[in-house]
Amino acid sequence: MDNLSSLSYFVPELFLSAAILVVIVLDLLLKKEQKIWTGIVSAAVLVISVFLIFQQYTMPASEIFRGMLVLDSMAAFIKLIAAVSSLIIILFSLPYFDDKSEYYVLILITTLGMFLMGAVNDILMIIIAMELVGLMSYVLTGFTKRNIKSNEASLKYILYAATSTGVMAFGFSYLYGLTGETNLIKIQQALMTNPPHQVAYFITLILILAGIGYKVAMVPFHFWLPDVYEGAPTTITAFFSIGPKAAGMAVLIRFFTTVVAHGSSQAAAFLQNLQVNTPQLLAVLAVLTMTFGNVVALRQTNIKRLMAYSSIAHAGYMLMAMVVFSPQGYKAVLFYLVVYMFMNFGAFWVIITISQKLGSEEIDAFRGLGYRSPYAAVAMAVFLFSLTGLPPLAGFIGKFYLFAAVVQGGWYVLAVLGVLNSVISLYYYAYIVKQMFLRTVEEQTPVPINLYEGVVLTMLLVPTLLFGVYWSPLLRITEISFNLLY
Amino acid sequence: MNSLLPYLITAGIVFTLGIFTIIYKKNAVGVLMGVELVLNSVNLNFIAFARFVDYQLNGQLISIFIIILAAAEAAIALAIILNIYRLKTTVDVTQVSEMKN
Numbered sequence: 001m002d003n004l005s006s007l008s009y010f011v012p013e014l015f016l017s018a019a020i021l022v023v024i025v026l027d028l029l030l031k032k033e034q035k036i037w038t039g040i041v042s043a044a045v046l047v048i049s050v051f052l053i054f055q056q057y058t059m060p061a062s063e064i065f066r067g068m069l070v071l072d073s074m075a076a077f078i079k080l081i082a083a084v085s086s087l088i089i090i091l092f093s094l095p096y097f098d099d100k101s102e103y104y105v106l107i108l109i110t111t112l113g114m115f116l117m118g119a120v121n122d123i124l125m126i127i128i129a130m131e132l133v134g135l136m137s138y139v140l141t142g143f144t145k146r147n148i149k150s151n152e153a154s155l156k157y158i159l160y161a162a163t164s165t166g167v168m169a170f171g172f173s174y175l176y177g178l179t180g181e182t183n184l185i186k187i188q189q190a191l192m193t194n195p196p197h198q199v200a201y202f203i204t205l206i207l208i209l210a211g212i213g214y215k216v217a218m219v220p221f222h223f224w225l226p227d228v229y230e231g232a233p234t235t236i237t238a239f240f241s242i243g244p245k246a247a248g249m250a251v252l253i254r255f256f257t258t259v260v261a262h263g264s265s266q267a268a269a270f271l272q273n274l275q276v277n278t279p280q281l282l283a284v285l286a287v288l289t290m291t292f293g294n295v296v297a298l299r300q301t302n303i304k305r306l307m308a309y310s311s312i313a314h315a316g317y318m319l320m321a322m323v324v325f326s327p328q329g330y331k332a333v334l335f336y337l338v339v340y341m342f343m344n345f346g347a348f349w350v351i352i353t354i355s356q357k358l359g360s361e362e363i364d365a366f367r368g369l370g371y372r373s374p375y376a377a378v379a380m381a382v383f384l385f386s387l388t389g390l391p392p393l394a395g396f397i398g399k400f401y402l403f404a405a406v407v408q409g410g411w412y413v414l415a416v417l418g419v420l421n422s423v424i425s426l427y428y429y430a431y432i433v434k435q436m437f438l439r440t441v442e443e444q445t446p447v448p449i450n451l452y453e454g455v456v457l458t459m460l461l462v463p464t465l466l467f468g469v470y471w472s473p474l475l476r477i478t479e480i481s482f483n484l485l486y
Numbered sequence: 487m488n489s490l491l492p493y494l495i496t497a498g499i500v501f502t503l504g505i506f507t508i509i510y511k512k513n514a515v516g517v518l519m520g521v522e523l524v525l526n527s528v529n530l531n532f533i534a535f536a537r538f539v540d541y542q543l544n545g546q547l548i549s550i551f552i553i554i555l556a557a558a559e560a561a562i563a564l565a566i567i568l569n570i571y572r573l574k575t576t577v578d579v580t581q582v583s584e585m586k587n
Contacts, residue, residue: 123548124547124548124551127548127551127552127555128551128555131555131558131559135558135559135562138562138563138566139562142566142569145569146573148573148574148584149584149585151566151569151570151573152570152582152583152584152585153585154566155514155563155566155567155570155579155582158559158562158563158566159508159514159517159518159521159563159579162518162521162559162563163505163508163520163521163524165555165559166504166521166524166525166528167505167524169525169528169552170501170524170527170528170531172528173497173528173531173532173535173545174531176531176532176535176539176540176544176545176548177494177531177534177535177539180535180539180540181540181544182544182545182548226585227585230585231584231585
């Protein structure tokens with residue numbers, strides 16, 4: 001499709017780009033004490049873009065901008081996750097960043113980058129979209145300029161991420177050399193007709209995985225993550241744990257389904273054709289990722305760091321379902337992303353509100369919280385048990401589909417290792433719950449949460465509970481969201 | 487030079503040097519220079535493949551975009567390094583370690 005007629009398929013992105021400019025101009029017009037309006041306008045913009053994205057579900061799947069991007073239901077789904085997660089983060093940030101409008105502009109630009117990441121169909125777009133998200137993320141990490149930890153996190157992030165991007169681009173240059181194409185589907189056709197040299201293809205794949213793997217926090221490309229999560233402002237930490245990660249997963253799915261293995265029945269034949277055991281390689285990486293995340297999380301004392309390792313572990317669970325290279329696995333990942341968004345944001349919201357009031361991010365500070373702030377503590381317990389994957393919570397359903405896909409693919413050992421990992425994770429999640437309810441402190445000063453905090457908490461608590469018992473609507477959405485163009 | 491191989495070897499050497507620079511340099515600006523080397527080796531690869539494999543402009547186009555990205559990345563990284571220098575009066579990456587590993 002040519003550029004001009006593509007524009008009607010590009011409405012949410014165009015709207016968001018215009019809105020970013022409006023917010024920047026608005027920043028110039030408002031006085032310092034009115035700057036919170038830029039945040040409110042940004043939230044409204046995201047609500048409108050959610051509606052615009054819903055309209056895209058009815059459009060026929062098509063290539064736009066001469067094959068640079070695709071618009072299919074998975075692209076729309078990832079845009080939906082990106083918009084909703086950014087919206088929740090803006091709601092989180094409104095009480096804390098009320099005089100900084102750049103913050104909201106940066107979040108909106110990151111959202112635009114995530115929209116593009118869900119729709120990539122060309123090497124060039126993969127590099128540009130990932131850099132757009134990355135560049136904004138470095139700035140957001142170092143947003144509290146006077147805080148040395150925040151700056152250190154930002155420095156580590158940019159040096160590590162720039163290297164990863166360089167390595168990934170190097171891999172893509174080899175992929176371009178092997179096939180002579182930049183469009184993903186044309187690359188796949190070229191690989192089918194002229195199978196490349198095995199070693200060259202393997203090296204290319206590893207280099208590309210290094211780049212996309214850093215984005216989704218895959219071991220051994222995870223080193224930046226704990227420090228960045230600890231150093232960044234907590235609202236931004238919550239943001240990184242869902243938005244860019246979901247977008248990274250989308251790029252990975254897109255790359256796997258179009259280039260590495262076709263989503264259709266040809267998958268097995270195509271994989272054999274290349275003589276490279278991608279599923280086995282990915283299975284090893286998935287097991288390493290979840291085991292490393294869970295084992296290191298066991299001895300963390302800072303709750304943000306613990307959530308960082310927990311998010312590595314969850315990336316491992318999602319990678320595990322991708323190993324089967326079947327639509328079931330990918331659908332399970334998409335389902336899990338939604339569930340994970342609600343429960344992880346919920347846990348982070350409790351951490352944000354409570355640690356601000358307690359003045360500490362240590363797990364010990366949460367001691368006796370069950371008596372000091374009952375609602376927040378009970379909600380936190382629900383989120384943590386949901387992250388573990390205990391029934392009847394949303395996390396259980398999400399994990400159930402992940403494991404079901406793995407077992408259906410015949411990867412029994414992988415499924416067993418995944419279940420063992422869930423058991424390990426119960427230990428450190430339950431440790432926080434134990435601190436909150438079974439330990440008491442001398443002086444039980446109440447930690448009140450105000451109305452706004454309570455409303456946001458309830459907004460996240462309800463889906464976590466609801467999707468645990470009534471998940472069929474969500475399942476139907478993920479079913480229709482995996483009609484890939486290729 | 488009318489063959490692909492010399493370009494690939496040069497790009498490979500530049501890439502390796504870049505990675506070694508990133509690993510061994512302690513100065514944050516030095517690490518950034520290593521990243522720049524890696525990105526330039528990518529550019530060289532793309533241009534060489536565009537000339538010898540694709541016979542079209544796709545690869546050269548990507549390399550132009552990567553030059554822009556490298557500039558944007560360097561701008562942000564230098565801003566962050568400058569801020570670190572203001573707070574700690576050092577740009578040694580081994581000295582910047584408030585958080586335990």
